[in-house]
Amino acid sequence: xxxxxxxxxxxxxTTHTLKAGVNTSFAVFVxxxxxxxxxxxxxxxxxxxxxxxxxxxxxxxxxxxxxxxRTIGTVxxxxxxxxxxxxxxxxxxxxxxxxxxxxxxxxTSATIREIGPMIISFLLAGKIGAFTTAELANMRVTEQIDxxxxxxxxxxxxxxxxxxxxxxxxxxxxxxxxxxxxxxxxILVAQSFSGMNMYQYISSIPRFAGAWTxxxxxxxxxxxxxxVANTSTYKGYTASGGARGVGKAVTEAAIYINVYIVVAxxxxxxxxxxxxxxxxxxxSLAERFFF
Amino acid sequence: MSIRFESVSxxxxxxxxxxxVSFEVTRGEVLFILGKSGMGKSVTxxxxxxxxxxxxxxxxxxxxxxxxxxxxxxxxxxxxxxxxCGMVFQHPALLDSLTxxxxxxxxxxxxxxxxxxxxKLSEEEIRDVVLEKLSLVYLEPEILQLYPHEVSYGxxxxxxxxRTLAPGPEYLLFDEPTTGLDPLSTSSINALISELxxxxxxxxxxxxxxxxxxxxxxxxxxxLDQGKILLMAPPKEVIxxxxxxxxxxxxxxxxxxxxxxxxxx
Numbered sequence: 001x002x003x004x005x006x007x008x009x010x011x012x013x014t015t016h017t018l019k020a021g022v023n024t025s026f027a028v029f030v031x032x033x034x035x036x037x038x039x040x041x042x043x044x045x046x047x048x049x050x051x052x053x054x055x056x057x058x059x060x061x062x063x064x065x066x067x068x069x070r071t072i073g074t075v076x077x078x079x080x081x082x083x084x085x086x087x088x089x090x091x092x093x094x095x096x097x098x099x100x101x102x103x104x105x106x107x108t109s110a111t112i113r114e115i116g117p118m119i120i121s122f123l124l125a126g127k128i129g130a131f132t133t134a135e136l137a138n139m140r141v142t143e144q145i146d147x148x149x150x151x152x153x154x155x156x157x158x159x160x161x162x163x164x165x166x167x168x169x170x171x172x173x174x175x176x177x178x179x180x181x182x183x184x185x186x187i188l189v190a191q192s193f194s195g196m197n198m199y200q201y202i203s204s205i206p207r208f209a210g211a212w213t214x215x216x217x218x219x220x221x222x223x224x225x226x227x228v229a230n231t232s233t234y235k236g237y238t239a240s241g242g243a244r245g246v247g248k249a250v251t252e253a254a255i256y257i258n259v260y261i262v263v264a265x266x267x268x269x270x271x272x273x274x275x276x277x278x279x280x281x282x283x284s285l286a287e288r289f290f291f
Numbered sequence: 292m293s294i295r296f297e298s299v300s301x302x303x304x305x306x307x308x309x310x311x312v313s314f315e316v317t318r319g320e321v322l323f324i325l326g327k328s329g330m331g332k333s334v335t336x337x338x339x340x341x342x343x344x345x346x347x348x349x350x351x352x353x354x355x356x357x358x359x360x361x362x363x364x365x366x367x368x369x370x371x372x373x374x375x376c377g378m379v380f381q382h383p384a385l386l387d388s389l390t391x392x393x394x395x396x397x398x399x400x401x402x403x404x405x406x407x408x409x410x411k412l413s414e415e416e417i418r419d420v421v422l423e424k425l426s427l428v429y430l431e432p433e434i435l436q437l438y439p440h441e442v443s444y445g446x447x448x449x450x451x452x453x454r455t456l457a458p459g460p461e462y463l464l465f466d467e468p469t470t471g472l473d474p475l476s477t478s479s480i481n482a483l484i485s486e487l488x489x490x491x492x493x494x495x496x497x498x499x500x501x502x503x504x505x506x507x508x509x510x511x512x513x514x515l516d517q518g519k520i521l522l523m524a525p526p527k528e529v530i531x532x533x534x535x536x537x538x539x540x541x542x543x544x545x546x547x548x549x550x551x552x553x554x555x556x
Binding site: 055139142143144146147148149150151152153154 | 337340342370371373374376377378380381382384385386387397398401402403404451454455458
């Protein structure tokens with residue numbers, strides 16, 4: 001084989017690999033768009049049905065009780081460590097600049113605003129999300145959902161809406177509990193490992209974590225809870241193909257929930273920062289004019 | 292009063308499941324749909340209750356065009372159609388979290404059923420209906436407080452039938468009702484279907500592989516193959532059909548039937 005044909009063959013190979021890569025990336029992109037579109041249509045269907053109908057109170061309360069009791073232990077246990085990890089990380093960095101007095105404020109702010117909601121949402125995705133997807137997917141492949149439909153009852157009304165709102169509501173409450181516990185956990189670790197006293201730690205919190213921090217944490221919690229609720233119910237509801245289909249639905253739900261949460265965290269961070277600046281600009285403007 | 296398919300086609304991906312299928316079942320008739328697996332028998336049934344919408348063609352239940360009711364305001368009409376059609380699925384499809392009693396009462400407690408009859412049934416009335424339907428499927432009240440997983444598969448199938456019968460459907464749709472059952476339960480379920488169809492005088496469409504049952508119960512037998520209707524005729528004509536697939540089904544059945552069997556019996 002001469003050098004010219006070797007080069008041609010290598011180029012053809014590279015082109016083929018590139019084409020395959022582009023095709024795969026395009027297929028993944030299209031699939032992701034399809035999933036996003038499907039999730040959005042499903043979400044709108046839930047909201048539309050909820051607005052049109054009534055009488056969910058009892059079913060939602062029952063689901064909330066089930067979801068909360070199933071998850072609270074894990075959230076509390078993990079919450080302690082979320083705060084603890086951050087304390088250790090911040091402590092190492094702040095020690096270098098002799099700024100350990102800022103530890104409480106920085107840690108609490110980061111826990112409530114960013115890391116806490118994200119990590120606890122991942123936990124909820126694994127615990128509540130996976131359970132909900134598996135339960136609904138099993139109902140789908142064993143024709144239980146078709147049976148509900150065939151009896152003239154809307155499965156969205158009977159099965160999805162109570163689960164969806166129970167997940168959103170319980171997740172927000174569980175996130176609040178998890179975040180509170182993580183603050184307590186961080187205080188304990190700061191005392192034990194960093195040698196800070198409790199008063200010193202707590203006194204620096206108001207400098208960094210105020211009403212806006214709590215607002216940001218709350219907004220993120222609602223967004224992430226909605227992602228967990230919508231994706232897990234959507235993947236379960238649309239599952240197909242027997243036991244294998246149930247497994248596939250649960251895996252895909254876990255992947256999509258985690259990806260959506262990370263992306264939503266980035267977008268919400270940018271937007272909330274922008275809103276924060278805008279609000280404070282208005283406040284300073286109002287102060288200049290009225291005071 | 293009928294169920295009518297007009298040139299219905301349906302594909303899943305590249306696979307054509309139903310290809311220009313047209314037929315009609317009139318009031319009180321018992322239609323058996325036979326054919327090999329994956330030939331669109333269950334898909335045909337699910338078109339009737341609007342779980343699937345056709346890619347082309349129309350499906351009518353009485354005056355309602357089910358194929359045009361898949362979204363928006365027409366969903367309310369679809370609920371009306373579904374209340375007329377009771378479907379027994381391949382699996383019992385009972386709700387795991389409810390007792391057998393709650394499963395049978397499920398349709399009776401729905402808002403849609405209350406709207407249909409113009410009032411809400413009292414708990415006593417619901418209990419009476421549940422017990423009546425339970426006796427129709429030859430089950431004892433003792434199973435009512437048990438959960439589906441606490442009773443045998445055969446009992447689950449019967450509970451599923453009672454659930455379907457509870458709201459008083461005008462059409463009964465059976466999707467391979469004897470799948471997964473032992474021979475004794477199979478023959479008792481077949482006898483039950485025959486009895487229900489005759490006793491309740493409802494129009495029935497039964498998807499099955501059971502030619503023997505079809506020959507003894509059906510008014511019409513339809514063979515589906517490659518998405519098309521191969522034959523739709525009364526049992527007598529089916530027996531004398533020269534179509535190879537029909538003959539194969541019949542030969543297999545004859546081997547299982549007693550030597551003195553005849554259609555008149």
